[in-house]
Amino acid sequence: MPYIKIKCYPKDEQTKQKVVERINETFLELWGCPKEAISISLEEVEPANWDAVVKTEIEPNEDKMMVLAGEKRYE
Numbered sequence: 067m068p069y070i071k072i073k074c075y076p077k078d079e080q081t082k083q084k085v086v087e088r089i090n091e092t093f094l095e096l097w098g099c100p101k102e103a104i105s106i107s108l109e110e111v112e113p114a115n116w117d118a119v120v121k122t123e124i125e126p127n128e129d130k131m132m133v134l135a136g137e138k139r140y141e
Contacts, residue, residue, distance in 0.1 A: 068093060069105045073119050076110040 070089060077085075086106050093104050111119055124131070131139055 067099060067103050068097065070107070072106070072108045073111050073123070074108065075113055075116070082108055 070093070072085075072089075086108060089106060090101075090104055093099060094101060124134075128134065133139065
């Protein structure tokens with residue numbers, strides 16, 4: 067609790083580490099869970115393969131998306 071899975075275009079190692087660190091800090095601060103409870107994975111996907119992510123992971127889960135295509139889906 068929680069497991070955060072990130073799929074993204076490739077980035078340099080420093081940027082990936084900074085993003086993961088901020089997500090980790092946010093969950094520690096706002097979710098209120100102990101650090102031992104947090105797991106974060108980051109999988110790079112080449113831009114040419116991104117359509118597969120959209121079709122297999124995003125579209126089938128549209129009802130669960132909090133942000134979709136840059137738009138917040140909550141008030």
